[in-house]
Amino acid sequence: MHVKDLKRSSEHSIMSKLIVEPEYLSESYLPEKLLHRDKEIAELLGNARNFVSTLVYGPYGSGKSTLVKYVFKSLSGKFVPRYIDCSIYPTTYSVLKEVVPRGPLILARSNYELIKELKREVKDKRFIVCLDGFEKLREKDLIRKLLLLGVTLVLVTDEEENVSLITDDVRSRLGVLRVNPYTSEQVFDILKARAEKALVRWSYTDDLLRKISLGFLPVNSTNCMKASV
Ligand SMILES: Nc1ncnc2c1ncn2[C@@H]1O[C@H](COP(=O)(O)OP(=O)(O)O)[C@@H](O)[C@H]1O
Ligand SMILES: [Mg+2]
Numbered sequence: 001m002h003v004k005d006l007k008r009s010s011e012h013s014i015m016s017k018l019i020v021e022p023e024y025l026s027e028s029y030l031p032e033k034l035l036h037r038d039k040e041i042a043e044l045l046g047n048a049r050n051f052v053s054t055l056v057y058g059p060y061g062s063g064k065s066t067l068v069k070y071v072f073k074s075l076s077g078k079f080v081p082r083y084i085d086c087s088i089y090p091t092t093y094s095v096l097k098e099v100v101p102r103g104p105l106i107l108a109r110s111n112y113e114l115i116k117e118l119k120r121e122v123k124d125k126r127f128i129v130c131l132d133g134f135e136k137l138r139e140k141d142l143i144r145k146l147l148l149l150g151v152t153l154v155l156v157t158d159e160e161e162n163v164s165l166i167t168d169d170v171r172s173r174l175g176v177l178r179v180n181p182y183t184s185e186q187v188f189d190i191l192k193a194r195a196e197k198a199l200v201r202w203s204y205t206d207d208l209l210r211k212i213s214l215g216f217l218p219v220n221s222t223n224c225m226k227a228s229v
Contacts, residue, residue, distance in 0.1 A: 017200070024198035034070050035193060036186045037063060040179060044071045044154070047175050048079070048128055053153040055166075058179030060158045067179065068130045068154055075128065080121075082129045086136040095142060099129055099151075115145070122150045130154040135162040144170050187213035 023029060034041060047054045048071060056064050065085075072081035082099050089095050096114040100121065109117070121127065129146060131137065134155045146153055147170060155166070155174070163171065182190070191209045 018203040019198055020200055021198050024194060030066065030069050030073070031193070033193075034063065034067065035189050036182065037067055037070075040067055040177060041071060041074075043175075043177055044068070045074060047177075048075060048152060048154075051126070051152050052175050053147060053173060054155070054177050055163065055171075055174045056154060056156045056177045056179060057158070057160050057163070059181055062179045062181050064156050064158075064179050065132055068132065068156060072128070072130065079126045079128055082127065084129065084131055086131055086133040090136050090138050092137075092139050092142045095131070095137070099127065099146075115149070118151070119149055126152070128152040128154065130156060132156040133158075135159070135165055140165055140167075147173060184213045 019025065044054060044056070044067065046052075056068065058064055069083055072079075072083060075081055080101075084095055084098050086095070089098055093111055093114075096111060096118070097109075100109075100114050100117050118127070127150075129151050131143065131153065134140075134143065135157055137143070143153065143155065143166065153174075157163075166174075188210055191213055192206070195204050195209060
């Protein structure tokens with residue numbers, strides 16, 4: 001065996017001994033409980049239940065996408081929640097395809113047909129659509145169109161100045177939720193909860209987790225994702 005392969009295989013075997021459940025360290029993992037976000041959950045849930053669209057902004061890694069996914073999961077069956085990552089679906093067509101339920105045996109539908117279908121669907125269903133990273137949408141006018149159709153929106157962005165991409169008439173209809181960076185204490189709690197699920201008990205100490213959470217101060221104190229990998 002090559003030295004490089006030997007190194008890789010021993011690293012792999014150490015990792016597999018330390019990590020009990022890799023799923024809990026993946027980016028797609030949605031925690032059953034969101035720590036230190038009670039106020040934000042209540043606000044976003046309250047807006048959603050009252051059909052109030054919300055602009056959510058805050059630094060990268062502050063848990064915005066996780067917050068929206070968590071709230072969407074908590075909504076009752078009366079709602080039709082759609083979470084859309086605009087860096088993957090930046091065109092009007094791709095967003096509409098994600099929002100509108102698939103019709104039986106209809107393979108291709110134009111934007112016009114999709115909008116017409118949505119107009120029909122919103123009459124008896126409560127659509128709530130998250131456009132995560134809305135600044136990446138090629139045609140921002142889609143935001144206004146969806147609002148006019150009666151869809152509740154959750155617009156998410158990392159940068160506050162992206163708000164300027166939204167026209168005043170749309171902005172005046174949005175509630176605003178600022179998601180603040182986590183303090184290092186809060187990062188510690190989140191890391192600890194995740195480590196308890198993902199790692200073998202002897203592989204970490206509180207002291208180590210505290211150092212990691214402090215190591216992300218001041219600029220990256222917010223970034224739980226970076227801290228958790
Ligand atoms: N309150 C929290 N409790 C547990 N994990 C959290 C919490 N907030 C964020 N995370 C974790 O931190 C990471 C980054 O969160 P994310 O929602 O992607 O941030 P953002 O969208 O603001 O960039 C994710 O892996 C998420 O699971
Ligand atoms: Mg995000």
